[in-house]
Amino acid sequence: MNASTYVEPSESQPEIPLLGGDVTEGVVRVGDTVRRPVGSNAPLVHALLRHLEEAGFEGAPRLLGIDAAGREVLTFVPGEVAGRPRPAWIADEERLASVGRLVRDYHDAVAGFVMPDGIRPDQGVSRPPDLPPAPPYPAEVMGHADYTPDNIVFRDGRAAALIDFDLARPASKVDEMYNTMLYWAPLGDPADADPLLREVDVPRRCRILADAYGMSDADRSRLVEVAVLRTRRSWFSMRHIAEERGGGWARMWAEGVGDQIKRCEAWLDRNGAAIDAALTAP
Ligand SMILES: Nc1ncnc2c1ncn2[C@@H]1O[C@H](COP(=O)(O)OP(=O)(O)O)[C@@H](O)[C@H]1O
Ligand SMILES: [Mg+2]
Incomplete structure (x- = not known):
């Protein structure tokens, strides 16, 4: 239709x-x-x-x-996104919890969605030949897959709506939580984080998101594994998408997003155990 x-x-x-x-x-x-x-x-x-x-x-x-x-x-969804420069409230833990709740509400609402016949997700690029493996967990929901600060509208101090569903695709719930944590914990070398998020307690923020969402025990213990595999893979897919689509993607690559991904991989190596401990602690 x-x-x-x-x-x-x-x-x-x-x-x-x-x-x-x-x-x-x-x-x-x-x-x-x-x-x-x-x-x-x-x-x-x-x-x-x-x-x-x-x-x-x-x-x-x-x-x-x-x-x-x-x-x-x-x-037009009224409210404000955490655009650039980022507002101070991007570090706020109440707001962070509301992001986790919104992702959960979205998953509850999308649970009954059936992809119409003949429609397939299309990210507008071909698959790079040298892509490392994805996490081995099957898709459970139609994911939003792009929970950046610019894609969440806040109202009355809490996350109220998602916008920009361009990257929607079938996803596991742990993939979706990884994507949310990537931007909001955030996952990555503090040197690459917004100054407002450089000194936050990242494992604690992962836990806040997990609790607000209601992550399962199994998914909590898979999160770091998924983050490592997704990060490794994203270097290849970002390079490929930059070559194939140009525009803003090529600009991001030229500005060093590939090196940033490598720094994130090293940072996950150093911090994965602490994130895992925070997520799985009773
Ligand atoms: N439906 C909407 N309601 C309110 N603001 C929106 C809406 N769609 C987009 N915007 C605003 O425009 C910005 C860019 O739109 P977006 O759809 O996210 O494009 P992009 O694909 O470039 O990220 C958003 O960050 C948001 O500030
Ligand atoms: Mg957007």
Whole structure:
């Protein structure tokens, strides 16, 4: 099923660029709507957004249709994202817990989602030939897979909605929690972290996310393994996506994201045991 044509209100409104995202050019706000170019994963994303609407999940924008310029039209979600420069509250532990709860609520809402026939996740790139193995845990949910500070809208001091479902794909729950911790704990060498997150207690923040989400014991004990495998793999996939897609991806690679991933791998080596202990302690 294709998204329907969006009917514009009679009074035209200005297009206000929305900055902050890393890769999608041309995201704009028009009145109470957001317009985004239709990405290669749109068939899946649109079905997913419709499912979330039918499930009554308030934590995602609604898909309103496609405008005359061929862009997807979404509801503008009021609130604030932790854009750049990052706000001081990015380190706040109450807010952190609310991120874990939102991911959990999303997983509960998406649990009944069935991928429509003929639709496959599409990240817009081919598979690199030399990719190291993924974690051996099967997909359990349709993951959001991109829980960056710029993709979570906060309202009244708590995480209220997810935006930017472009990377949605089947995922294990532990993969999803790894992705959340990557950005919010955060997982990586402190030298690469935002100054506001450089001195935080990362294992403790992982535990806060795990408890707020309600991670299973099995997933807690798998988290570090998954982080190590995903980090190793991401060096190859980031290099590949930079070569194949260029744009913001190539820019990130040129700015040294590959070296940052290597530093993260070394940091996980040094800190994995402490993270594991924090996650699994009674
Ligand atoms: N539906 C929405 N409601 C509110 N703000 C949005 C919405 N969609 C995008 N934005 C804002 O625009 C920024 C970039 O949009 P996003 O969809 O995340 O693009 P990118 O793919 O570049 O990350 C977001 O970080 C957010 O600030
Ligand atoms: Mg984004």
